[in-house]
Amino acid sequence: MSAIQIVPIEWYLFLSIVLFTIGVAGVLLRRNAIIIFMSIELMLNAVNLLLVAFSSYLSDSKGQVFVFFIMAVAAAEVAVGLAILMMVYRNTKSSDINILNKLKW
Amino acid sequence: MITKALFIFLTFLAIFFALRVVSTKNPIHSVLYLVLTFFAIAGHYILLNAQFLAVVHIIVYAGAIMVLFLFVIMLLNLNKETEPHKSVWLKSSAVVASGLLLVVLVGALRGAEAIQTTNTFNSNIGLIENLGMTLFNEFLLPFELASILLLAAMVGAVMLGKKSIK
The missing domain is CATH 1.20.120.1200 (NADH-ubiquinone/plastoquinone oxidoreductase chain 6, subunit NuoJ)
Structure with a gap:
């Protein structure tokens, strides 16, 4: 017994849309680079949830393998992104993205 | 239920x-x-x-x-x-923009027809056995490429984290 047999697929669709929109709102609202990173993670997770829901709905395991790859890419992205953030902080003593409006200083 | x-x-x-x-x-x-x-x-x-x-x-x-x-x-x-605050105008425009995105996405997908599934329902696809079969049969090349990606990310993070890059 799976939730997909009871809960309509549309509900998962709308849940993912809401989570994705919250992530977009976080990127637009906040100025702290770390919180913007976390909002990006939230958007990735909204997509993951939808992939798993459709994979379960269609009884096809390929969707879940895609989620697996997205997790690997997200881990790599976070590692490099946080390293860049450390460099930026070392140079500017701040994690505010509004300082980063020039390419060289 | x-x-x-x-x-x-x-x-x-x-x-x-x-x-x-x-x-x-x-x-x-x-x-x-x-x-x-x-x-x-x-x-x-x-x-x-x-x-x-x-x-x-x-x-x-x-x-x-x-x-x-x-x-x-x-x-x-x-x-x-310590985060400096954005102005109220910027904040409200961000909320309005993301709200509009929500409206557009919901509006685009609300009337969508559901896919007719052809497979019979199988509750075992999420188990390691079936995922492993798919991963190592159909997605072997992407799986190996993922390891290269992780290696590159690790080297890149170490390089970026070093004190001074000449």
């Missing part, structure tokens, strides 16, 4: 904690709320019979990525509420 009730409960938790991630001032609280959001999403995975992914999700996201975030926040001393 218990499954429906669980779905609604987990959905409520996920959305509430996600909103708290965006709205909390303190970055540490933000990270902890994001961990709770990930646990709610892992609960959704278990409801969808994707047990392996639920476990991997908790280990990778809540266990590794979020610890990395906490580590960086502690290292950089960002745990104070």
Whole structure:
């Protein structure tokens, strides 16, 4: 017994849309680079949830393998992104993205 | 129906904690709320019979990525509420823009017809056995490429983290 047999697929669709929109709102609202990173993670997770829901709905395991790859890419992205953030902080003593409006200083 | 009730409960938790991630001032609280959001999403995975992914999700996201975030926040001393505020005009325009995105996405997908599934329902696709068969039969090349990506990311992170690059 799976939730997909009871809960309509549309509900998962709308849940993912809401989570994705919250992530977009976080990127637009906040100025702290770390919180913007976390909002990006939230958007990735909204997509993951939808992939798993459709994979379960269609009884096809390929969707879940895609989620697996997205997790690997997200881990790599976070590692490099946080390293860049450390460099930026070392140079500017701040994690505010509004300082980063020039390419060289 | 218990499954429906669980779905609604987990959905409520996920959305509430996600909103708290965006709205909390303190970055540490933000990270902890994001961990709770990930646990709610892992609960959704278990409801969808994707047990392996639920476990991997908790280990990778809540266990590794979020610890990395906490580590960086502690290292950089960002745990104070020092974030400068955007102006009210910018904030409200951000809320309006994301609200419009929500309206567009919901409007585009509300009347969509559901796909007619041709496969008979199989509740075992989320188990390691079936996922492993798919991963190593059809996705062998992407799997190997993922290892190269992780190696490149590791080398890149170490290079970026070094004190001075000549």
